[in-house]
Amino acid sequence: MSEGLIILGATSKIAQEVGRVAARHGRELLLVARSVERAEAVAGDLRARGASKVTVIAADLADISTHFSLWEQIEADMPDAAEVLLAYGSLSDQARADNDIDYTLSELNTNFTxxxxxxxxAAEQLEARKKGVLAVITSVAGDRARRSNYVYGTAKGALTLFAQGLRARLFASGVRVLTIKPGPVDTPMIAHMKKGLLTATPQAVAAAIYRDMENGSADVIYVPGYWWLIMAIIKAIPEKVAKKLKF
Ligand SMILES: NC(=O)c1ccc[n+]([C@@H]2O[C@H](COP(=O)([O-])OP(=O)(O)OC[C@H]3O[C@@H](n4cnc5c(N)ncnc54)[C@H](OP(=O)(O)O)[C@@H]3O)[C@@H](O)[C@H]2O)c1
Incomplete structure (x- = not known):
């Protein structure tokens, strides 16, 4: 697919790496991010790596009141977009969320609403063209709400369900909705956490995402793929056991 790619949350480390793969293929990119300085730095990197054209739009994506005008701008800048990658997100501080309702609602808004x-x-734009890929980065955390991160997990779980519904809606119009569920990835989002054998590199995750967006036909992918099995086991834990676990 050689047409334009819109990246929502383009300064995310995973998104930057997806952008680098796309740039190597000479793609046209539209980067949407809240920091114009960082987005311009990413744009410069992607131009140097071969992107045919890179445009930047600055926007706080959590601010829903701006979305109609934001999308008008996006559509004007890239009317023939073939793909949209939704990549932004915020790893919620569960301890803070436990005692701060406003914070909890704000995190649910950033990660889901x-x-x-x-x-x-994005669906409306692609549906009108009757083709394209809408790729949504959720998380394995959305497969089961756990004591240690259920605000983030709830939002990602809701996002996973929403993408599932959109997939059914858009199927007839030829638009593919791809749900991407990464396990832990070594990015700024988890900089404060201990890394282990199961922590993937953003480069490997981005390569898998881009490959599947371009050539895959799956509805849902776990990245790396072994997270499917890990989450199948975690989901199988009975509720009366899970509620007692400190995880
Ligand atoms: N890293 C992991 O272990 C992991 C695992 C599973 C899923 N994910 C998901 O993967 C996606 C990418 O995350 P990442 O790992 O690449 O982490 P990251 O580098 O920390 O990226 C998160 C991005 O979200 C952006 N963002 C947050 N709130 C925003 C807002 N209101 N408006 C615009 N942009 C906003 C941040 O923008 P700023 O640069 O301005 O802060 C940042 O670019 C996220 O959806 C995350 O939930 C990550």
Whole structure:
């Protein structure tokens, strides 16, 4: 697929690496990110790596009140976009969320409600063209709500369900909705956490994402793929056991 790629949350480390793979293929990219300085730095890197054209739009994606005008701008800049990658997110501080309702609601908005709003705008654009890929980065955390991160997990789980519904809606129009569930990836998002054998590199995760966006036909992918098995086991733990576990 050689047409344009829109990246929502383009300064995310995973998104930057997806952008680098796309740039090597000479793609045209539209980067949407909240920091114009960092987005311009990413754009410069992607131009140097071969992107045919890179445009930057600055936007706080959690601010739903701007989404209609934001998408007008996106559509004007890239009317023939073939793909949209929704990559932004915030790893919620569960301890803080436990005692701060406003913070919890704001995190749910960043990771789910605002994302759902943007997916609806993207869906409308791709549906009109009757083709394209809408790729949504959720998380394995959305497969089961756990004591240690259920605010983030709930939002990602809701996003996974929303993408599933959109997939069914868009199927007839030829638009593919790809749900991407990464396990832990070594990016700034988990900089404060201990890394282990199961922590993937952003380069490997991005390569898998781009490959599947371009050539795959799956509806849902776990990245790396072995997370499917790990999450199948975690999901199988009975609730009366899971609620007692400190995980
Ligand atoms: N890393 C992991 O272990 C992991 C695992 C599973 C899923 N994921 C998901 O993968 C995606 C990419 O994350 P990452 O690992 O690449 O982490 P990252 O480098 O920390 O990227 C997160 C990005 O989200 C952006 N963002 C947050 N709130 C935003 C807002 N209101 N408006 C615009 N942008 C906003 C951040 O922008 P700023 O640069 O301005 O802060 C940052 O670019 C996220 O959806 C994350 O939930 C990550």
């Amino acid at each position: 605002s994302a759902a709003s943007l997916l609806m705008h």
